[in-house]
Amino acid sequence: MRFENVAFSYEPNRKILKGISFEVPAGKTVAVVGPSGAGKSTISRLLFRFYDLSGGRILIDGQDIAKVTQKSLREVIGMVPQDTVLFNDTIRYNIRYGRWEATNEEVEHAASLAQIDSLIRMAPKGYDTEVGERGLKLSGGEKQRVAIARTILKTPPILVLDEATSALDSHTEREIQDALERVSKGRTTLVIAHRLSTIVSADEIIVLEQGTIVERGTHSQLLAAKGLYESMWNRQREAEEAREKLARAGEDDAAPNRNPPAVDDAITTAAAAEPFEAPVDAAE
Numbered sequence: 001m002r003f004e005n006v007a008f009s010y011e012p013n014r015k016i017l018k019g020i021s022f023e024v025p026a027g028k029t030v031a032v033v034g035p036s037g038a039g040k041s042t043i044s045r046l047l048f049r050f051y052d053l054s055g056g057r058i059l060i061d062g063q064d065i066a067k068v069t070q071k072s073l074r075e076v077i078g079m080v081p082q083d084t085v086l087f088n089d090t091i092r093y094n095i096r097y098g099r100w101e102a103t104n105e106e107v108e109h110a111a112s113l114a115q116i117d118s119l120i121r122m123a124p125k126g127y128d129t130e131v132g133e134r135g136l137k138l139s140g141g142e143k144q145r146v147a148i149a150r151t152i153l154k155t156p157p158i159l160v161l162d163e164a165t166s167a168l169d170s171h172t173e174r175e176i177q178d179a180l181e182r183v184s185k186g187r188t189t190l191v192i193a194h195r196l197s198t199i200v201s202a203d204e205i206i207v208l209e210q211g212t213i214v215e216r217g218t219h220s221q222l223l224a225a226k227g228l229y230e231s232m233w234n235r236q237r238e239a240e241e242a243r244e245k246l247a248r249a250g251e252d253d254a255a256p257n258r259n260p261p262a263v264d265d266a267i268t269t270a271a272a273a274e275p276f277e278a279p280v281d282a283a284e
Ligand SMILES: Nc1ncnc2c1ncn2[C@@H]1O[C@H](COP(=O)(O)OP(=O)(O)OP(=O)(O)O)[C@@H](O)[C@H]1O
Pocket: 010, 011, 016, 034, 035, 036, 037, 038, 039, 040, 041, 042, 043, 082, 270, 271, 272, 274, 276, 277, 278
């Protein structure tokens, strides 16, 4: 998958992507990171052809995606968006959407890989549990795991993962991360990451800032470069340490009224706001 000098604007006088080029070689994982509003999710929307480019090309297997049908494009790409929208139907229906002809066993296997089967077992109606309007009756983490199960069932050659930014507890986050790692193994994967700790092993990391690639390389190369990536990394490290301290303090019954220290995690906080997330097609 290759981006060649891709430029894009949602509105005429504000450039969002200013001519970016990168490649995700077959079977490799490339991560895109950067401040909130940099244009990361926009990249995934363009790949799915929710919008047309204002310049450049996106190629998959050497073919310009503007010249293939949207249907065939969406068949090869599995997308786990930042904010999953589910159909107002059962959990089973929502997972099976990934591949209609899948058997119940296949649906259940996908659910267990996405680590949502224990939740389903606890629900009185199991797989026939209704998820509600847009998935309202599930938590953010549960919804995302349904989307992951759907993608596992689809087994697309190309994966696009836009990490959840909602405040997941660290246990759920770990589970989702494990599920995502399992799906992406051996697949051409573009991952948009907010928690840098999840992408340290990516083949290449692209740092996007205001629609421009400002740094690129492996995790260790970027740390050595001491630029934006390194400062984001350090900030997240500090925030994580503060959270751990907070958790330890929480266990300390002797100090029940202790005020939590302020956590300076600008990236996560800002990203959680996500004011313009498009109502991404529930299909993906
Ligand atoms: N539909 C839209 N119309 C107009 N502007 C938009 C639209 N969607 C996004 N934008 C703007 O484009 C910029 C890039 O948005 P994008 O969603 O790609 O950011 P992001 O890097 O994914 O941020 P985050 O880390 O918060 O998810 C933002 O400044 C946003 O305000």
